[in-house]
Amino acid sequence: MLSSLAAKxxxxxxxxxxxxxxxxxxxxxxxxxxxxxxxxxxxxxDWQAARTAASTIKWEAINHLDAxxxxxxxxxTERGTKVFWASNGQEARDYVVTLAKExxxxxxxxSKSMTSEEIHLNEALQQAGYEVVESDLGEYIxxxxxxxxxxxxxxxxxxxxxxxxxLFQEKLHTPPxxxxxxxxxxxxxxxxxxxxxADIGISGANFxxxxxGMISITENEGNARLxxxxxxxxxxxxxxxxxxxxxxxxxxxxxxxxxxxxxxxxTCYNSLIGGPRQPHETDGPEExxxxxxxxxxxxxxxxxxxxxxxxxxxxxxxxxxxxIYRNVGGHTYATTYQGPIGSVITPHLRGLMDWKHLSYASxxxxxxxxxxxxxxxxxxxxxxxxxxxxxxQPDPAERFAFRAFAFLTRFPGLLNRLxxxxxxxxxxxxxxxxxxPPPVKGWVSSRDLPPIAEKSFRDYWRTR
Amino acid sequence: xxxxxxxxxLGRIREALRVPAxxxxxxxxxxxxxxxxxxxxAWLPAVPPDAEGQLALFQKNCAQLKTDLQIVSGIEAAxxxxxxxxxxxQWAMAAAHHHPLLDxxxxxxxxxxxxxxxxxxxKSLEKCSVGITACDALIGQTGxxxxxxxxxxxxxxxxxxxxxxxxxxxxxxxxxxxxxxxLLSARYAKSYPSFITFITGPSRTGDIERILxxxxxxxKKLTVILxx
Numbered sequence: 001m002l003s004s005l006a007a008k009x010x011x012x013x014x015x016x017x018x019x020x021x022x023x024x025x026x027x028x029x030x031x032x033x034x035x036x037x038x039x040x041x042x043x044x045x046d047w048q049a050a051r052t053a054a055s056t057i058k059w060e061a062i063n064h065l066d067a068x069x070x071x072x073x074x075x076x077t078e079r080g081t082k083v084f085w086a087s088n089g090q091e092a093r094d095y096v097v098t099l100a101k102e103x104x105x106x107x108x109x110x111s112k113s114m115t116s117e118e119i120h121l122n123e124a125l126q127q128a129g130y131e132v133v134e135s136d137l138g139e140y141i142x143x144x145x146x147x148x149x150x151x152x153x154x155x156x157x158x159x160x161x162x163x164x165x166x167l168f169q170e171k172l173h174t175p176p177x178x179x180x181x182x183x184x185x186x187x188x189x190x191x192x193x194x195x196x197x198a199d200i201g202i203s204g205a206n207f208x209x210x211x212x213g214m215i216s217i218t219e220n221e222g223n224a225r226l227x228x229x230x231x232x233x234x235x236x237x238x239x240x241x242x243x244x245x246x247x248x249x250x251x252x253x254x255x256x257x258x259x260x261x262x263x264x265x266x267t268c269y270n271s272l273i274g275g276p277r278q279p280h281e282t283d284g285p286e287e288x289x290x291x292x293x294x295x296x297x298x299x300x301x302x303x304x305x306x307x308x309x310x311x312x313x314x315x316x317x318x319x320x321x322x323x324i325y326r327n328v329g330g331h332t333y334a335t336t337y338q339g340p341i342g343s344v345i346t347p348h349l350r351g352l353m354d355w356k357h358l359s360y361a362s363x364x365x366x367x368x369x370x371x372x373x374x375x376x377x378x379x380x381x382x383x384x385x386x387x388x389x390x391x392x393q394p395d396p397a398e399r400f401a402f403r404a405f406a407f408l409t410r411f412p413g414l415l416n417r418l419x420x421x422x423x424x425x426x427x428x429x430x431x432x433x434x435x436x437p438p439p440v441k442g443w444v445s446s447r448d449l450p451p452i453a454e455k456s457f458r459d460y461w462r463t464r
Numbered sequence: 465x466x467x468x469x470x471x472x473x474l475g476r477i478r479e480a481l482r483v484p485a486x487x488x489x490x491x492x493x494x495x496x497x498x499x500x501x502x503x504x505x506a507w508l509p510a511v512p513p514d515a516e517g518q519l520a521l522f523q524k525n526c527a528q529l530k531t532d533l534q535i536v537s538g539i540e541a542a543x544x545x546x547x548x549x550x551x552x553x554q555w556a557m558a559a560a561h562h563h564p565l566l567d568x569x570x571x572x573x574x575x576x577x578x579x580x581x582x583x584x585x586x587k588s589l590e591k592c593s594v595g596i597t598a599c600d601a602l603i604g605q606t607g608x609x610x611x612x613x614x615x616x617x618x619x620x621x622x623x624x625x626x627x628x629x630x631x632x633x634x635x636x637x638x639x640x641x642x643x644x645x646x647l648l649s650a651r652y653a654k655s656y657p658s659f660i661t662f663i664t665g666p667s668r669t670g671d672i673e674r675i676l677x678x679x680x681x682x683x684k685k686l687t688v689i690l691x692x
Binding site for chain 1: 474476504508583606614620640641648662663670674679
């Protein structure tokens with residue numbers, strides 16, 4: 001029996017895979033990414049050595065996470081940052097809502113944070129009566145459409161400029177335009193006011209530096225800089241796995257994140273924030289709150305075999321190269337984190353039995369593992385998830401099939417006789433698609449069985 | 465101050481880490497690989513060893529990034545160049561901060577100027593045509609400008625006005641990212657500013673059909689005046 005999530009995934013993938021227009025859009029967008037990334041990657045003297053080093057640094061950080069987090073928090077609090085440790089999404093949401101109440105906030109500006117998507121922070125704040133505005137252009141667009149980001153890094157990749165123009169006409173009452181530049185300027189103008197008025201700015205964090213007690217934010221638009229510069233209160237939300245040991249480690253991670261993420265050598269702004277405004281500084285928030293979020297990450301940490309999935313720096317490269325992602329599209333996953341990395345970690349974060357179907361949405365081609373800048377063994381982890389799901393709850397039909405197969409292989413004569421009997425039936429399968437039982441039906445509904453050779457190999461061998 | 469479930473979370477982490485993870489890159493059944501020393505300089509894009517080559521690389525990167533780089537011979541030439549820019553872009557008001565280098569140039573521009581030391585509110589800072597700042601370093605490898613809240617007049621000055629103008633001296637050019645981080649810790653390790661940023665070109669986005677648009681939320685234009 002398929003869980004309803006698995007059934008939805010299947011329906012959605014069937015729909016999107018047949019949508020040629022959608023596939024063409026994704027192909028164009030990711031084609032230009034691939035070209036840029038290949039060019040930038042080629043400039044590295046040794047990209048493979050850099051990957052090995054990056055994964056080693058992450059291994060070190062994750063496998064001594066308690067020590068690095070302690071150091072990180074100590075350094076941050078020394079300079080006036082208020083750190084809150086949240087076990088789950090509820091605790092993190094409550095903290096932000098309470099803070100907004102305390103500060104008498106009216107409007108809140110946000111820069112891109114997948115972790116905030118994970119805990120549905122916007123919904124909680126809106127329910128509590130606060131206006132929350134996403135400031136990243138792509139995030140702003142999907143927020144207006146009231147849908148989830150389509151991609152970790154490119155939230156509005158599934159939309160054409162025309163669709164965005166129609167959206168803006170409807171929601172912002174702006175004149176129609178098909179110029180990406182004008183569309184961008186519409187948002188720039190609308191958001192300038194929001195930055196100036198916002199009482200609280202909420203951001204994510206790409207890295208936490210233990211040595212110096214800073215968060216690092218990578219972006220291109222400048223929205224994260226404005227979000228963390230202008231409002232009186234800055235709240236950053238960070239998963240506990242984002243901590244790295246040394247400041248100098250960024251000389252490797254910043255360019256690698258950009259190269260793998262967008263194909264840039266380094267993104268436009270890479271900012272380090274180590275506290276609220278310090279005594280001799282002329283501006284900056286009066287308060288800086290950092291929320292450290294567990295939300296099942298320690299569950300994944302406890303799985304030594306798959307612990308390296310916590311090395312992820314959320315560059316999105318595995319999505320970009322994944323043949324499944326490129327065909328079924330980002331929304332089909334129905335998860336915060338899409339693509340191969342999402343399929344690996346979602347079962348840990350939200351329950352294996354509900355999300356195991358994602359581990360089967362893979363051709364196991366290994367393109368994800370090959371491209372990952374921190375060398376997460378993604379496609380093997382998909383296999384690990386499959387194995388764990390079967391061990392937890394075996395599928396009776398599958399078990400029967402394998403037992404029958406094991407039995408028959410012990411009696412080659414019987415197997416041969418059965419095979420010979422079924423030979424004339426095989427060509428009929430293509431014609432009898434609709435009446436065949438699953439899982440055969442699923443397999444032949446989109447494929448033709450190849451024509452059967454006139455002689456079986458066994459017969460050929462005998463008469464050779 | 466730290467609050468919330470600190471002990472719970474640290475406890476769960478320690479419990480989880482009791483089972484050691486397989487050594488990295490061990491592959492399936494292969495012998496563990498040694499931990500490599502981190503030498504980003506040997507792996508990142510190559511940078512010429514000489515100052516001249518590094519400047520040429522910085523120039524090339526600026527051109528690609530659409531950063532307007534103007535190399536001038538001295539304080540006087542810098543002032544003249546900025547006055548020209550001022551006329552070309554019809555700047556009405558500037559924002560700047562006090563700094564030994566800037567103080568030799570900005571007052572001579574004949575431009576009404578707000579100084580961040582006087583704590584102007586963000587609304588009036590937003591109305592300025594240009595934000596003029598110093599910086600900590602220029603990075604040849606990436607074409608980046610490194611600055612901090614302390615060296616460049618706070619956080620907003622270099623991102624809020626539509627044009628960011630950086631005045632730097634030739635000896636501020638460092639070869640690569642590792643050198644920039646070395647400089648950062650050498651200069652500030654005792655007490656880091658609350659804000660440090662690496663700026664690489666004017667603000668940009670590719671969120672609509674992956675087509676590059678400059679001036680998404682930050683400055684639409686970035687000019688570097690490099691004094692030799």
